[in-house]
Amino acid sequence: MSNHVALPTVPDTGPDTAGAPVPVRIAAIAALGGLLFGFDSAVINGAVSAIESRFAVSSAVLGFAVASALLGAAGGAVLAGRIADRYGRLTTMQVAAAMFLVSALGTGFAFNVETLVLFRIVGGVGVGLASVIAPAYIAEISPARVRGRLGSLQQLAIVVGIFAALLVDYALAALAGGSREELWFGLEAWRWMFLSMTVPALVYGFLTLTIPESPRYLVAKGRIGEARGILGTLLGEQGIDLRIESIRATLGHERTPSLRDLRGPALGLLPIVWIGIGLSVFQQFVGINVIFYYSSILWQAVGFDENSSLVITVVTSVVNIATTLVAIAFVDRIGRRPLLIIGSAGMAVTLTTMAVVFATASTTVVDGVTTPHLTGLQGPIALIAANLFVVAFGMSWGPVVWVLLGEAFPNRIRAAALSLAAGAQWAANWVITVSFPAMKELSLGLSYGFYAVCAVLSLLFVLRWVKETKGRELEDMDAA
Known part of the structure; x- marks a missing residue:
């Protein structure tokens, strides 16, 4: 989040503390x-x-x-x-x-x-x-x-x-x-x-x-002695006074962020703010949380028993951890935008595969509820596609969106823009989460078809509007 x-911007002039x-x-x-x-x-x-x-x-x-x-x-x-x-x-x-x-x-x-x-x-x-x-x-x-x-x-x-x-x-x-x-x-x-x-x-x-408490908070409250001791433990003794003065200077220039700072010519907001909102919404509209909130009942609905469904869900979460580690390793090497493009393409293919499998599966209707039944290769294909979808998301849109949201906004609007983008993400998460049970009863094929369309739109969105931020200083970001 x-x-x-x-x-604060605190210079690290002390010894190398990487270890x-x-x-x-x-x-x-x-x-x-x-x-x-x-x-x-x-x-x-x-x-x-x-x-x-x-x-x-x-x-x-x-x-x-x-x-x-x-x-x-x-x-x-x-x-x-x-x-x-x-x-x-x-x-x-x-x-x-x-x-x-x-x-x-x-x-x-x-x-x-x-x-x-x-x-x-x-x-x-x-x-x-x-x-x-x-x-x-x-x-x-x-x-x-x-x-x-x-x-x-x-x-x-x-x-x-x-x-x-x-x-x-x-x-x-x-x-x-x-x-x-x-x-x-x-x-x-x-x-x-x-x-x-x-x-x-x-x-x-x-x-x-x-x-310990944050040194920044302690400086803000005038507890300089406590802040000095903690900074010495964390960063080494060299340059402690410079660090404290840097924090004081940052605090002196800060003001409470306001949504008024985000106003611009693009439907009332700055273009970069809309890009942040778009990243947040697409991250949720591809349906990732359907996998993590509902996967057990999803797999039960298509024929797996409860025990097998939970095993599948655990395996999927392991895949998510592994791909997150991949993203952490490569986000500073190949860049943010390429990872998003690769991820969107992968999600579009895997979600489309799941949509086709569920749409063509045989169904039964009980009390108005349509339940698909996967036969032959349909079950393994759906299972592989679901996990490859998690791979595509976990190495791209999962962690990379948060990296971009932290980097892309100019300093003067960063806090307010992040607040608005985070609100949009929670709202999008809520919409997808609350709508899935009803969509599942209507048609799983239609549900995953919608998520696949959103994945395609996310690809077009990145290609058209998202700029690479790798290697750029935060002060160089432009609000235009």
Whole structure:
């Protein structure tokens, strides 16, 4: 997610700290917020079918229940910067951990779908806070020479969190003999899936007590002595006074960003802002979260049993981790734009393949619901195409969009533009998530056909409007 907290430009004139263990340890703890972000987002995957039957909800209500966390996330993301600037980065992390914990308990013991939605929203607020504060804090405590690598821990933590959630879902369902079956203490497996989030929430909350506050926040609050000690530990003793003065100078020039700064001639906004919004919307409209939120019921709908569906989902999350590592390795070598182009082309081909497979599959209609049945090679082809789609997305539009959003905006509008682009991404995520159950009942072929069209449009969008930012200084970005 985006970083709504303005960051200082702190010269790194000290020794090369690329191998220093302290910043790495601190950044890894902060990145656990991303792990909880991924865990909370994906844990519902294995519980979807059980929730549908336990509370006897319609597809529309089910879609809203799954997507409800995104509503909280939007609010949490908007509030994160203000909370962090007023109360501190560590306090914000601890509030996020507390909300994750409350959400885990509330959803695990939910007695109706309304309660489930309420606590999903609470967890979503934690997601929004963590998605903003973790990368902000990492950037503020990292030596310049390793800031990029340490910053990438956030994206890596998110996909690891998704994997962990899906693995837990599979293990619990396997132990119980199904997500609807009782496991321990009279509670069904799907409830334990949500309750499992208490473990990483408690670990995250505890570990935030072991890391220092951001030096930038301390300088802003006039706590210079504390900031000096932390900067010395993180960056070395040389040039501490220069760093503190640099932070002071940055703080002195900062002002609260306003949406008025984004006004321009292109339908009321600057062209670069529309490009950021377009990147955010296309990242979601290709349907990636359908894979991570609904894949278990998707594969069950086409003939796989629940156990096999969860295994497929876990394998897919491993693929996502591997391709994210590929993107981290190559984004500074071959550039952002080429990766997006390759990714869009790959997504268009794989999504079209899935659309054709589902559209040509035999179907049965029960109570007005059309269910496809994959026969012969259709199942393996759909499975391979789905995982290749994740490969194409994971090595391109997943991490690269966030790199571009952090680089492409000029300094004077970066915070406000990132806020608007992040809002557009949460909104697009919500639309896709809440609409899929109904679209699935209408036609999976049509659903994946729509995502394929969006992938093609994303390719045309990049070719026409997205410029390469590799190797360019942030100060050189033009708002025109």
